[in-house]
Amino acid sequence: MLPVPLLGLRGTAASMLGIMNLRGQVVPVIDLGLHLGFAAVGEGSQTRIVVLEEKGEVLGLRVSAVEDVANLTESQIEPPDTARICQISNTLFRGVARIGQQPMILLDASELLQCER
Numbered sequence: 001m002l003p004v005p006l007l008g009l010r011g012t013a014a015s016m017l018g019i020m021n022l023r024g025q026v027v028p029v030i031d032l033g034l035h036l037g038f039a040a041v042g043e044g045s046q047t048r049i050v051v052l053e054e055k056g057e058v059l060g061l062r063v064s065a066v067e068d069v070a071n072l073t074e075s076q077i078e079p080p081d082t083a084r085i086c087q088i089s090n091t092l093f094r095g096v097a098r099i100g101q102q103p104m105i106l107l108d109a110s111e112l113l114q115c116e117r
Contacts, residue, residue, distance in 0.1 A: 001049050003062065017062060022051065029060035035112075036092070057113045072097050077106060 006018030006029055015034035020027050029049060033041045041047065046065035051058065077095040094108040 001051065003043065003047055003049055020049070020060060022058070022060075025058060027051065027058050027060045029062060032061045032063050035061075052109045052112060054109050054113055059113050061112070068099075070097075070099055072106075 004020050006020050008018040009016060013030075015030045015032075017029045017031055020029055031041050033039050041062050041064050044064070047062065048066045049060045049062055050066065051060050053059075077097050079095050080093045092107055092111045094106040097104050097106055
């Protein structure tokens with residue numbers, strides 16, 4: 001979704017940008033770049049908020065752009081420890097998927113929805 005005004009919260013991690021109202025539900029929004037230990041996601045014409053929902057938990061992620069949305073089956077995802085591109089040991093990574101010839105590293109929504117890192 002397009003970025004919306006956020007209500008800031010004091011005393012939270014630097015990656016916590018604030019909260020937004022999504023159809024009457026309060027949704028915390030984090031800067032994915034900062035959360036992963038990189039630079040903050042800048043605000044630009046391609047900036048988006050990706051909303052994750054799992055087991056009743058909802059989280060918004062500010063990202064620099066969204067190129068595509070794809071539905072994947074388990075058979076299309078290589079575990080991070082056996083992926084042919086590289087071996088990834090961080091629990092945030094779900095695995096590697098290939099759509100066409102382009103590999104994509106997948107983040108684990110369950111891990112992202114955990115409280116503090």
